[in-house]
Amino acid sequence: MLSVSDLRATVDGNQILQGVTLDVPAGQVHAIMGPNGAGKSTLSYVLTGRSGYEVTGGTASLDGEDLLALAPDERAAKGVFLSFQYPLEIPGVPALTFIRTALNAQRRARGEAEMGAPEFLKLARLKAAELKIDFDMLKRSLNVGFSGGEKKRMEILQMAMLSPRFLILDETDSGLDIDALKIVSEGVNALRGPDRAMLVITHYQRLLDYIKPDRVHVLAGGRIVASGGPELALELEREGYDKYARAA
Amino acid sequence: MNLATAIRARKLEDLPGKRDEAWRWTDLRGLIRTAPEPSTALDTAGLPAGPFDPLAEETLVIANGVGGGRISVAAGETRVVALRIVSRGAGAHAGGVTVSVAAGGRLTLLESYDGEGSYLAHAALAIDCGGAIERIVLAADDAEGVSVSQAEVVLQPGARFAQTLLTGGGRRQRLETAVRHPGGHAELRLDGVYLLDGKRHADLTTVVTHTGFDGATDQLTKGVVRDQARGVFQGKIVVKAGADRTDARMGHHALILSDRAEVDAKPELEIYADDVSCAHGNTVGALDQEALFYARQRGIPEADARAMLTEAFVGQVVDRIEHEGARELARAWVAGRLAP
Numbered sequence: 343m344l345s346v347s348d349l350r351a352t353v354d355g356n357q358i359l360q361g362v363t364l365d366v367p368a369g370q371v372h373a374i375m376g377p378n379g380a381g382k383s384t385l386s387y388v389l390t391g392r393s394g395y396e397v398t399g400g401t402a403s404l405d406g407e408d409l410l411a412l413a414p415d416e417r418a419a420k421g422v423f424l425s426f427q428y429p430l431e432i433p434g435v436p437a438l439t440f441i442r443t444a445l446n447a448q449r450r451a452r453g454e455a456e457m458g459a460p461e462f463l464k465l466a467r468l469k470a471a472e473l474k475i476d477f478d479m480l481k482r483s484l485n486v487g488f489s490g491g492e493k494k495r496m497e498i499l500q501m502a503m504l505s506p507r508f509l510i511l512d513e514t515d516s517g518l519d520i521d522a523l524k525i526v527s528e529g530v531n532a533l534r535g536p537d538r539a540m541l542v543i544t545h546y547q548r549l550l551d552y553i554k555p556d557r558v559h560v561l562a563g564g565r566i567v568a569s570g571g572p573e574l575a576l577e578l579e580r581e582g583y584d585k586y587a588r589a590a
Numbered sequence: 591m592n593l594a595t596a597i598r599a600r601k602l603e604d605l606p607g608k609r610d611e612a613w614r615w616t617d618l619r620g621l622i623r624t625a626p627e628p629s630t631a632l633d634t635a636g637l638p639a640g641p642f643d644p645l646a647e648e649t650l651v652i653a654n655g656v657g658g659g660r661i662s663v664a665a666g667e668t669r670v671v672a673l674r675i676v677s678r679g680a681g682a683h684a685g686g687v688t689v690s691v692a693a694g695g696r697l698t699l700l701e702s703y704d705g706e707g708s709y710l711a712h713a714a715l716a717i718d719c720g721g722a723i724e725r726i727v728l729a730a731d732d733a734e735g736v737s738v739s740q741a742e743v744v745l746q747p748g749a750r751f752a753q754t755l756l757t758g759g760g761r762r763q764r765l766e767t768a769v770r771h772p773g774g775h776a777e778l779r780l781d782g783v784y785l786l787d788g789k790r791h792a793d794l795t796t797v798v799t800h801t802g803f804d805g806a807t808d809q810l811t812k813g814v815v816r817d818q819a820r821g822v823f824q825g826k827i828v829v830k831a832g833a834d835r836t837d838a839r840m841g842h843h844a845l846i847l848s849d850r851a852e853v854d855a856k857p858e859l860e861i862y863a864d865d866v867s868c869a870h871g872n873t874v875g876a877l878d879q880e881a882l883f884y885a886r887q888r889g890i891p892e893a894d895a896r897a898m899l900t901e902a903f904v905g906q907v908v909d910r911i912e913h914e915g916a917r918e919l920a921r922a923w924v925a926g927r928l929a930p
C-alpha cells in the first residue's frame with residue numbers, strides 16, 4: 343500500500359526529514375511515536391503535499407503510484423486522508439457543505455457519479471449519530487468556535503464520510519476526553535479492512551489500546567530509528583525516548 | 591463642489607480629483623481630459639428587464655439621467671420598489687431620485703446600475719428615512735464607464751436604515767453614502783461587497799455623523815480584488831459632542847488575489863462624545879493558505895477551493911441582507927463573479 347523510501351524534506355530551508363523509510367502494507371495499522379519536533383507532522387504534510395514542504399530526496403508511493411507527483415487534491419481522490427493535528431477553521435462554509443463538496447469532488451476525480459443531497463444527508467446523519475456529534479453542529483461553519491475535542495471528532499466524521507483508503511491520524515487522540523477517545527477509536531476501527539491501511543501518529547500508548555497497531559515505529563531526528571511490535575509502545579511509555587534521541 | 595452641476599455645465603475643472611482629500615484615491619479630474627457631450631435620450635421601452643424587476647412591485651427607471659422622481663412611503667405602507675439607473679453611450683449625464691419613508695412605513699429599495707459604454711454618470715439620492723428602509727444596490731457598470739452615486743440619508747429617531755452595496759466596479763466608480771444619524775435608538779447598517787477584476791476600480795465611501803445620543807451603527811464591507819483592479823474603502827464615523835452612548839462598529843476586510851491588484855482603506859473614527867462604544871477592524875491580505883491546503887487535502891481542486899473560500903468570505907456580508915429574494919440574487923451574483 344504505502345511505500346516510503348529514504349524520504350528527505352526541508353521546511354524553510356531546514357532539513358526536517360532525514361531519510362524516512364517505511365512500508366505500510368494493505369490491511370495494516372502502523373503507529374508512529376516520537377519526541378516533539380521529531381518530524382511526525384512534517385511526514386504527514388509531505389505525504390499529503392502541503393506547499394512549503396520541499397522534498398529533497400527519496401520516494402513515496404501508494405499502490406505503486408508516485409504520490410509526490412500528485413497535487414494534494416489528487417492524492418485525496420486516490421484515498422489519502424489526513425486527520426490534522428490542528429484542524430483548520432473554515433469561516434462561512436457549513437461543515438455539511440464542505441464535506442459534500444469534498445466528497446463529490448473526489449467522486450468526480452475518480453470518474454464516479456456524484457452523491458445527491460438526500461443520500462448525502464442520510465449518510466451524514468448516520469455517521470454523526472455514530473460519532474455522537476449533534477447534527478445541528480454540521481450546519482455551522484466548519485470548526486469555527488468548536489472545542490479542540492469537537493474539531494477532532496469532526497475530522498473523524500469527515501473521514502467516515504469520505505471513506506479513504508490510506509488514513510493518517512496526526513495526534514487525533516490529543517484533546518479528546520475518555521469517552522470521545524473510545525467513540526473516535528471505534529470510528530477509526532470501522533474503517534479497518536483488507537484494502538485499507540493507516541498511519542497513526544500519537545504520543546500516548548493509551549490510543550493503541552483502542553486502535554491496535556501491527557507495527558510501531560519511533561521517529562526521532564527526522565528518521566525512523568526503531569521499529570517493533572505493539573510492545574514497543576509499552577516500552578516507550580516506560581522508558582521514554584532518551585536512548586532513541588541519542589541514537590538520532 | 592457639486593458633481594452633478596459640474597457634469598451638466600461641462601466644467602472639467604470642477605470635477606473632484608487627487609487634490610481633494612476625500613477623492614484622492616478616485617481621481618476624476620485627472621482621468622477625464624475632455625468634457626464629454628451630454629448623453630442623448632434613451633428609449634426605455636427597448637431596455638431588457640432589470641435584475642430586480644421580478645422581485646419588485648414597481649420599477650422606476652432613470653435612463654441617461656432622465657426619469658426618476660420621487661418614492662414616498664406613508665405610515666403603515668410596505669413597498670418593494672426597483673430603481674434602475676441605466677447608462678448608455680459615451681456622453682455625460684446626471685440624474686436622481688428623492689425617497690421618503692414616513693414613520694411606520696417600510697421600503698425595500700432594490701437599486702441597480704446598468705451601464706454600457708464609456709459614459710460619465712452621476713446619480714444623486716436624497717433619502718429621508720423616518721420608518722424602515724432596506725436599500726440593496728447592485729452596480730454593474732461598464733469596464734469603460736465612469737460612475738458616481740451619492741446618497742444622502744437623513745435618519746429620524748427610532749428609524750432604521752439598512753444598506754448593502756454590491757459592485758463589480760467600473761473604469762472609475764464611486765458609491766458614496768452619507769448618513770445623518772440622530773441617535774434616539776435609530777439603527778443603521780451599512781454593508782458593502784466589491785468584487786473587482788481586470789482594471790476595474792470601485793470606491794465605497796461612507797460618512798456617518800452621529801448627532802444625538804443612543805444611536806447604533808453597524809458597518810461591514812468586504813472586497814476581493816484580482817488582476818490590476820483597485821478597491822477603495824473610506825469609512826468615516828463622526829460622533830458629535832452630545833451623541834453619548836453611541837454604539838458604532840465598522841469592519842472592512844479585503845482579499846488581494848494578485849500582485850498587481852490594490853486596496854486602499856481608510857477607516858476613521860472621530861469621537862467628541864462620552865460613554866461611546868466604537869470599534870473598527872481593517873484587514874487586507876491574501877487567501878488563507880492553510881485553509882486552502884485543508885480543503886485540497888479533502889479532495890477539493892485548487893480553483894474550486896479558492897472559489898469556495900472567497901465566496902464564504904464575502905458570504906458573511908450577503909447573509910446580512912434581509913430581503914430573501916435579494917439575498918438569493920446577491921448570492922448568485924457573488925458565485926457567478928467568483929466561479930473558477
Ligand SMILES: Nc1ncnc2c1ncn2[C@@H]1O[C@H](COP(=O)(O)OP(=O)(O)OP(=O)(O)O)[C@@H](O)[C@H]1O
Nearest residue numbers: 353354356358376377378379380381382383384385
Ligand atoms: N515553517 C517552519 N520553519 C522552520 N522549522 C519548522 C517549520 N515547521 C516546522 N518546523 C520544525 O520542524 C520540526 C518538526 O516539526 P513537526 O511538526 O513535524 O514535529 P512533530 O514530530 O510533529 O512534533 P509534535 O510531537 O510536537 O507534534 C520542528 O523542529 C519544527 O520546529
Ligand SMILES: [Mg+2]
Nearest residue numbers: 382383384427
Ligand atoms: Mg506534530
